[in-house]
Structures are given as structure tokens and as C-alpha cells.
Amino acid sequence: xxxxxxxxxxxxxxxxxxxxxxxxxxxxxxxxxxxxxxxxxxxxxxxxxxxxxxxxxxxxxxxxxxxxxxxxxxxxxxxxxxxxxxxxxxxxxxxxxxxxxxxxxxxxxxxxxxxxxxxxxxxxxxxxxxxxxxxxxxxxxxxxxxxxxxxxx
Amino acid sequence: xxxxxxxxxxxxxxxxxxxxxxxxxxxxxxxxxxxxxxxxxxxxxxxxxxxxxxxxxxxxxxxxxxxxxxxxxxxxxxxxxxxxxxxxxxxxxxxxxxxxxxxxxxxxxxxxxxxxxxxxxxxxxxxxxxxxxxxxxxxxxxxxxxxxxxxxxxxxxxxxxxxxxxxxxxxxxxxxxxxxxxxxxxxxxxxxxxxxxxxxxxxxxxxxxxxxxxxxxxxxxxxxxxxxxxxxxxxxxxxxxxxxxxxxxxxxxxxxxxxxxxxxxxxxxxxxxxxxxxxxxxxxxxxxxxxxx
Numbered sequence: 282x283x284x285x286x287x288x289x290x291x292x293x294x295x296x297x298x299x300x301x302x303x304x305x306x307x308x309x310x311x312x313x314x315x316x317x318x319x320x321x322x323x324x325x326x327x328x329x330x331x332x333x334x335x336x337x338x339x340x341x342x343x344x345x346x347x348x349x350x351x352x353x354x355x356x357x358x359x360x361x362x363x364x365x366x367x368x369x370x371x372x373x374x375x376x377x378x379x380x381x382x383x384x385x386x387x388x389x390x391x392x393x394x395x396x397x398x399x400x401x402x403x404x405x406x407x408x409x410x411x412x413x414x415x416x417x418x419x420x421x422x423x424x425x426x427x428x429x430x431x432x433x434x
Numbered sequence: 435x436x437x438x439x440x441x442x443x444x445x446x447x448x449x450x451x452x453x454x455x456x457x458x459x460x461x462x463x464x465x466x467x468x469x470x471x472x473x474x475x476x477x478x479x480x481x482x483x484x485x486x487x488x489x490x491x492x493x494x495x496x497x498x499x500x501x502x503x504x505x506x507x508x509x510x511x512x513x514x515x516x517x518x519x520x521x522x523x524x525x526x527x528x529x530x531x532x533x534x535x536x537x538x539x540x541x542x543x544x545x546x547x548x549x550x551x552x553x554x555x556x557x558x559x560x561x562x563x564x565x566x567x568x569x570x571x572x573x574x575x576x577x578x579x580x581x582x583x584x585x586x587x588x589x590x591x592x593x594x595x596x597x598x599x600x601x602x603x604x605x606x607x608x609x610x611x612x613x614x615x616x617x618x619x620x621x622x623x624x625x626x627x628x629x630x631x632x633x634x635x636x637x638x639x640x641x642x643x644x645x646x647x648x649x650x651x652x653x654x655x656x657x658x659x660x661x662x663x664x665x666x667x668x669x670x671x672x673x674x675x676x677x678x679x680x681x682x683x684x685x686x687x688x689x690x691x692x693x694x695x696x697x698x699x700x701x702x703x704x705x706x707x708x709x710x711x712x713x714x715x716x717x718x719x720x721x722x723x724x725x726x727x
Contacts, residue, residue, distance in 0.1 A: 318593040386501035
């Protein structure tokens with residue numbers, strides 16, 4: 282039993298040295314899906330990194346991130362593509378799921394690319410979004426928060 | 435519907451030979467069927483336009499809904515086979531008829547599910563989205579219904595509708611352990627299929643074995659996440675159901691128009707034959723009257 286345990290511990294060392302080359306090419310790719318009910322921004326795309334604002338704080342998701350479930354707060358989502366370019370979107374609320382197989386589902390209730398926002402439209406958007414009944418954002422204070430975030434942008 | 439209108443015009447009496455329909459009767463019938471054909475044709479056009487829009491909106495909605503369900507698939511969350519499990523069934527159709535077997539398919543599935551679950555001793559409650567479903571279910575399964583939703587199907591469903599339904603469901607206070615949403619999944623213009631998607635309660639998800647992999651989850655976050663997922667599943671069901679309904683209505687109205695034009699052809703032939711027979715009869719009367727002189 283002890284011998285078997287030693288063997289098992291010894292074997293991984295051998296396996297590691299053999300499998301370095303595989304590790305480089307077999308790096309888990311992030312299958313990133315980013316959608317709102319009316320629009321799909323990314324569907325099972327391979328991206329480098331995604332920054333999300335959640336209720337417990339903003340964090341960046343890279344491939345092979347530890348699996349987690351989070352709820353989004355109003356803020357900016359930044360997606361870094363493989364070629365280094367980045368795209369920013371404003372999200373009002375939603376959820377993000379990181380699974381064990383490195384797939385990420387980012388579902389936003391409302392999401393707008395930042396370059397489509399301007400202050401006049403954003404004011405109207407904030408007031409209309411108050412009428413959307415949403416179990417998560419039932420707190421009117423959160424809509425003030427959305428407005429402040431948008432003004433900051 | 436057509437049989438009823440024919441009874442009004444012909445009033446057949448059993449045990450007597452049917453009177454030869456007069457020209458007037460046939461004319462009336464022909465006019466009414468022509469009107470019906472116009473109506474069904476225009477309904478088909480309207481349904482085709484609504485279907486085109488619904489199918490366009492379904493594409494992103496499908497990606498969105500499948501993303502919401504991905505967690506349950508990837509984590510392979512199974513409901514525990516408990517004796518005292520409370521079940522929830524959400525049936526999604528609409529208020530309006532003339533769309534083929536849309537409503538009856540969902541109602542049939544709900545009825546068989548309810549019977550299976552009550553047979554196994556579990557408590558089941560049903561939420562009806564759509565007035566037609568209420569009509570089909572409330573007579574036999576009225577005590578299982580907790581929520582009815584009306585004004586579904588007039589306008590294309592949006593996320594706000596799904597969240598209203600979810601809010602009402604959560605406010606109703608029915609603490610379900612697991613459930614399913616039953617709706618018609620859109621496959622193509624001519625085909626749809628009644629499908630089920632699973633729902634889980636926060637407790638079921640929290641206690642599932644594979645959830646240990648997901649770190650940094652506290653009860654509040656999980657509850658919010660679950661509520662949002664519930665809305666997403668309902669939204670997907672609404673979108674799929676409305677697309678299936680419009681395509682089914684399109685095909686139903688199309689076949690109704692075809693049937694109507696067949697009837698019009700047959701009736702026109704009968705009308706011509708009757709007209710010729712009347713003319714011949716008058717001629718015979720005149721001739722035999724002249725011959726008698």
C-alpha cells in the first residue's frame with residue numbers, strides 16, 4: 282500500500298517531464314459566450330481575458346479560471362481578444378458562469394457597446410430601465426448606480 | 435366550423451330525402467365560404483410576417499437561453515429522488531387559437547406529467563402561461579394550478595414579460611424543489627416539438643455534488659443567480675413557443691384556405707349544374723305547355 286503510494290507519487294514526475302510540450306499546445310481555451318436577450322456579442326469565442334464587474338468585486342477571467350458563479354453589477358465588461366484588441370460593453374445586470382471545462386457564459390440583461398452610448402441617450406436609458414422588473418435589481422438605488430457608472434464613462 | 439355552417443344552410447332531416455338545394459341556398463353558401471377564404475388567407479399573411487420576426491429574434495434568444503442552462507448541463511445537476519419533493523410545471527403557450535395542435539400538445543404533456551407525479555406521491559403545481567392552457571386544464575386539474583398568465587401572444591414576448599412571470603411565481607410562495615418548463619420548441623417552418631427544460635431550486639443546486647467545484651459562492655449570490663436563471667429559462671420558452679405558434683398558425687391557415695378553395699370549386703360546379711337544371715326545367719314547361727295547345 283505504501284509502495285503503491287510512493288510509486289504513484291513518483292510516476293507523475295515522469296509524466297510531467299514527458300508532457301510539457303503537450304501542456305503548451307493543449308492550454309484550455311476559453312469558450313466565451315456573451316449575450317443579452319436580444320443580441321449575441323460572442324458565441325463560444327476564444328478570447329484571452331474578460332474583465333467583469335460583479336457584486337463581490339471586479340475580476341478578470343482567463344482560461345482555466347477556477348469555476349465560479351457570480352452576479353453582475355452595473356459596470357463595464359472588457360473583452361480582450363487573442364490579437365490584443367479589446368472591446369468594452371456596458372452591462373446593467375446579469376450573471377456570469379465559469380465552468381470546469383473553461384467555458385464562460387456571460388449573460389447580461391442589458392448590454393451596450395460603449396461606443397454606442399452618449400450622455401443624452403444614457404439618461405433616457407436609465408429612466409426606461411427602471412421600469413424593467415428585475416428580481417436582482419429591485420433596489421432603486423442600483424439604478425442610481427447605473428446612472429453614475431454611465432456618467433463616469 | 436364548416437360543418438356547423440352547412441347545417442344552418444341545408445338543415446338535413448333524417449329519414450327524409452334531402453331537398454335539392456335551391457340556387458339561393460348555394461349562392462349564400464358560396465359567398466360565405468369565399469369570405470372565409472379571404473379571412474384565412476389574410477391570417478396566413480399576418481402569421482407569416484409575425485413568424486419572420488419571431489424567428490429573427492429567436493436566434494439570439496436561443497444562444498442566451500442555452501447559455502443560461504449550460505450550468506445545469508455542465509455541472510450535471512440532478513434533482514434528488516426524494517419522496518416529499520415538490521414539483522413545479524410551467525406550461526407556456528398563448529391566448530389565441532387557430533394554430534393547430536400547439537395548445538393541446540402542451541396540455542397533454544402537462545396532464546401526463548401531473549398524473550405520473552401524483553401517482554408517485556409527489557406534490558405538483560402548475561403555472562399556466564396563456565389563457566388557452568387554463569381553459570384546457572382548469573376543469574380536470576384545477577386544484578394544481580397556482581398561476582395563470584393572460585395577454586400572451588398578442589405582442590412578441592420580451593425579457594420584461596419573463597421577469598414578470600418569474601416575480602409572480604416567486605411571490606406566490608410555492609417552495610418547489612425541482613420542476614420543468616414545458617413549451618413547443620421550434621424546429622422548422624413546418625415542424626415543432628413539445629419539449630421540457632429543467633428547473634432547480636436554490637437548495638437543490640447548492641446541495642448538488644458537483645457544485646463543490648465552483649468556489650466563492652455564498653447563499654445570496656446563488657439565490658440571485660438562480661432567480662436570474664429562472665427568468666432566462668422562461669424567456670427562452672416564451673420565444674420558442676411564440677415562433678412555433680406563428681409557424682403553426684401559418685400552416686393551419688394555409689391548409690384552411692386550400693380546403694376553402696376546394697369547397698368553392700365543388701360548390702361552383704354544383705351551382706352551375708343546378709342553374710342548368712332550372713333552365714332546362716323552365717324550357718320543358720314552356721315546350722310542353724306549347725305542345726298541349
